[in-house]
Amino acid sequence: MTISVPRKIMLATDLTPAGDRAFDRAVELASEWNAELVVMHVAESNSARPWGMDRRIRNAETEMEALVRSAKQTCKIVRHTVIGDPADRTLAHAHEFGCDFLITGPAHGKIIGEKYLGSTAARIVRRANVPVLAVRRRPEGPYGSIVAAVDFSDPSRRALLGGHALFPSARLTALHAYQIKPNWSGPNAERTLDIIESEERERAIKEAQHHMEDLITAAGAPALGSTILEGEPEAVLSDYVARNWPDLVVAGTHGRSEIEYDTIGSVAERFLMTLPCDVLAIPTRK
Incomplete structure (x- = not known):
């Protein structure tokens, strides 16, 4: 998919005290x-506590009105408050309203065993x-x-190009993490481990540099920075941040279905939950 400058943005807000951060960024x-x-707020329905919904809606609308009045910059803002599942209703209304960019607060997930239970943002x-x-x-600021x-x-290339298209004036760095996989058998069986690892590292770096040059050329952004580091990708990115x-941080997603991945976090979702900075997830399916 080709990313262009958005014409209609939806902010999904839970109206918590920290929600003004996402609102300020959305207005900017x-x-x-x-x-x-x-600006969309979804009052989560709960069959176990059905009472008081009218009051909750009125309170939410009052809070949203105050939030809109606090805008530090000028733009056209409309408000909607609905009832239901926050992720479901946000996505449904974003499609209905023709929104081409979504903004949320940070994801907050917990881990049970080795599986992430995704927050509304992750879903x-x-x-x-x-x-x-x-x-x-x-x-x-910007x-x-x-x-x-x-x-x-291809997904990571499209995510990088999408980030550049949305924020062309920002300083953009492409970060690649490589891992060496020495072959200890065959002709290398009689050689020292240090020599084998050194040669494999040199090969991996040269290959990465070649691919990075192609990527920078395809991006059409001569000022695009690049960094190539050794290690497991998520750990390398976390350390770099x-x-x-x-x-x-820009990450690509594959648009997996809710049924297939309801409890297993994708890489982008883990970035949402672990990185101490804003994260832009760009769908990369064609």
Whole structure:
């Protein structure tokens, strides 16, 4: 899919105290892109506690009105409050309203055994067919530094190109993590481990550099930065974020169905839950 500047943004807000961070970022982007902003709150229905829903809706509408009045920049804002499952209703209304960009607060998940129980933000990311921005930090201006984790697959290429298309003025770095897999058998059986690993590392780096050059050329962004580091991809990205503190991480998703992956977090979902910065998840299916 080709990413273009959004015309209608939806902010899914739970109206918690930290929700103003996502709202401020949504207003900033709507102003920058000259887009309409739809602020959506879904009051989660609970059959065990059906009473008081009318009061909850009135309170939510009052809070949303106050939130809209707090906007620091000018853009067209409309509000909607509905009842139901937050992820389901957000996605359904985003489609109904023709929104081409979604914004949420950060994901908060817990782990049972080795499986993630996804938050509303993670469930939205898993099923959305438009980019989803999960906001964790309070905005301090436009995004200035962005890092995209790439493995040179088509999905990671499309995610990187999508990040560049949405934020062309930001400093964008493509980060690739490589892992060496020495062959200890055959002709290498009589050679020292250090020599075998050194040669395999040199080969992996040269191959990564070649692919990175092709990626930069395809992106059409000569100023695109690149970093190639050894290690497991998620660990490398986490360490890079901790050391360099970028404003935003871009990740690709494959648009998996809710039924197939209801409790197993994708890589993008784990980024949402673990990274201390904003995360932009871009669907990469064609």
